[in-house]
Amino acid sequence: MPLTETGLKQPVKASVADMLKININPVPDDQKVEAAIKHLNELGQKFRSLMLTFESCVKCGACAENCHTYLGTRDPYNIPTNRADLLRKVYKRYFTPEGKFFPGLIGAKDLELEDLEKMFSYFYQCNECRRCSLVCPFGLDTCEVTMAGRQLLHWLGMVPKLHAAVGAAMAKTGNHTGLTKAGIVDTCEFLEEEIVEETGVEIKIPVDQPADILYIPSSADFLLNPNTMTGAAKFFHYLGVKWTISSEITEAGNFGLLFDQRATMRANCMRVIDEALKLGAKKVVWGECGHGWRTGKMYLPGMLDRPGRIPIVHLHDEVRYYIEQGALKLHKEVNTRPVTLHDPCNFGRACNMCDTLRVVMNASVTNFVEMTPNRERNFCCGGGSAILFDDPEMYDLRIKFSAKKAEQVRETGVGKNGDGILCAPCSICKAQLYPMVEEHELGVEVKGLIDLVGLALYPPVNK
Template identity: 90%
Template sequence: MPLTESGLKQPVKASAADMLKIHINPVPDDQKVETAIKHLNELGQKFRSLMLTFESCTKCGLCAENCHTYLGTRDPYNIPTNRADLLRKVWKRYFTPEGKFLGGFIGAKDLELEDIEKMFSYFYQCNECRRCAMVCPFGLDTCEVTMAGRQLLHWLGMVPKLQASVGAAMAKTGNHTGLPKMGLIDTNEFLEEEIMEETGVDIKIPVDKPNSDILYIPSSADFLLNPNTMMGAAKFFHYLGINWTMSSEIAEAGNFGLLFDQRATLRANCMRVIDEALKLGCKKIVWGECGHGWRAGKMYLPGMLDRPGRIPIVHLHDEVSYYIEQGALKLHKEVNDRPVTLHDPCNFGRACNLCDRLRVVMNASVSNFVEMTPNRERNFCCGGGSAILFDDPEMYDLRIKFSAKKAEQVRATGVDKDGNGILCAPCSICKAQLYPMVEEHKLGVEVKGLIDLVGLALYPPINK
């Protein structure tokens, strides 16, 4: 785990070769300061919300005790307002009259290379969960600053290796894991066999089927880390007799462009979804279990459309809850009789208003649901949000510290006492974070997706 000269903990940076794969030429060190100031000016002129956050924060500190990264590390730079100050001070210095003339007297600062290194460290310690915005008396969203900071760093050629690798894989294969079409088909055939062995029902997972009514966009992690989530979605579509398909060109609900390059990567990934839906003749797009990906699909994609016609875009759990309320699903909730608590993904709760729908599905699928406190939009982040899933030792240590508040919440529910509980996480990145969290914090729970539980309740295992 490399450290800067100042001792900052940082994720491993993408190399120049990695950056070229996502069409960025890294800016030389001796030009970074000048280039960063230019890009900061561009961001300020384009995003009034960013300027509002810079201008209005009074440093009241209410965000501190409501931020899981600060609670887990007690690093003062992880207090949301202090993290935002890394960019705010520079903006004051170069783009306000008082900053130009009074400088440090009013909290302005000349930008130096070490400041950019500090931004790289702390903007990639922010999970972009937006809980600080819930408690800010002015309603300021300091996540806006993190997102702007990451965009600026991307333009400088400073991106974590994980994000750059995922961006390159997405551009090449249409999914974050780099799984080619034949690998996708082979994996689906294996999952079909698993479903048959578990339930005795022949359920297919189609790929690139023309004239399908539904284009389903899964997370590519559902083929590697979370196979029961892919199987659960297949069981749901089969049960209702829906004519559906996946696409080998866009088998990815996630959109890392939201997390490091909104100006190019976010748009390219969104438009790929629309292109495939039109090519396959689909009438509706159903999004899988990915929080930030659904935020991109729901909040950004409709405004980016430059294709004729409008294709409805809904989340999988909106679809499931609709059919539950219509009485179209016969769910055997008694099959899921273990104690279950629900983690509300940040982007579902604080961006996409999905919390009530999650509970419709949960209450219909399990017989022993225990609410976490706080919950819904007030819930704490898992600690892996915005793709802070770094495995290098010291950053991994930070990931686990970021999850301390979540572990505390799980214990408070009591579902882990007998070692038989379930922690339901209906988001791919949340699952990836919670698997090691459960192990490191020694919690007696199994992590499952919500559609996993729906699938079990629709088609109970033969030997249950």
């Protein structure tokens, strides 16, 4: 069945000045096609998994009704196999014998500049959530194609303004928001005052101190999610461990995974290790960021170019360990509001954390309600892979992408009295879900999981 053209909606592209800040030299339009073919060949030579995805898909369509972007937009190019076809057809045309001699018979296509524009639009409408891989009868992961397509577009200089700005801020300050050391220290001092006022307990948030544990928060925890930062501080204080954050790497996220795995992702990973070694840390504990933890767990260890191995663990795995050791006294009766849990895609489908999240949740609250489906089969929030664009057309798409998640939350009933909690243990998920709960009028408050742990460890003195 031929696809119906629906009109492209694209994120705002980075300017040349923005791209130069992250060492991208944009390829002129009249050279883009030739350069793209060369880079596609390079990707095909290096990644057999990408070639298997190209060669093995039979277009059965099982992925369609399991993709929240397609369910939210009904745009045929958001069906995972159709999106992958944007690159697959080009690969077949130039790198298979059939495509070279009989392109029309196998659906192969000459690459044109407008095809690259379409790739830019639709590869940045994919949340890279990988739910399609769960239902594929061959186990194909079309996220491989999205990641390869974004990398190719990056090499051409076709990068969203958001990603370029975040990459530049990360290179300059070690966090996505451009927060300086002075701003970090001031914010930590303010949060320390908030903790004392709330709990009556003096809890410090050390910055750039020699320590046994280097904690990597999300920069959003200094701005949008302060209770996530204070929750982590309460946990470390309760254990009595020597911990710190580093003003050079206050960022659990790694946008390099989402648009440039070759250079940007590696540079961000090395920054973590450099700081751990400088501060004498014996362990790195990762904060609430799904794609960031996927990078830290699955990519960073293989990138190490320094001697020695520093254990890298996730915050919630640490919390679970101490719960199961009986080392935490959690006052779960403090958290009596109905709570449902959003399983971040990278925690569930990439990092095997579903059980951990539930151990921590059940120890911290009294009224936990599962959404359906859950665990590995949960639907994406709609903001995954940094589709957090604020320009009107793309914002409209973000809300459409969240329609399935909103349906899941509504069906739990936790928001029916307007006092429910939607727990999202991932920074990008929170950034997406804050507007989602307002737009869909869900009657819930978005909180991180460590927020609830912190409340249960040190109950508010006025509650």
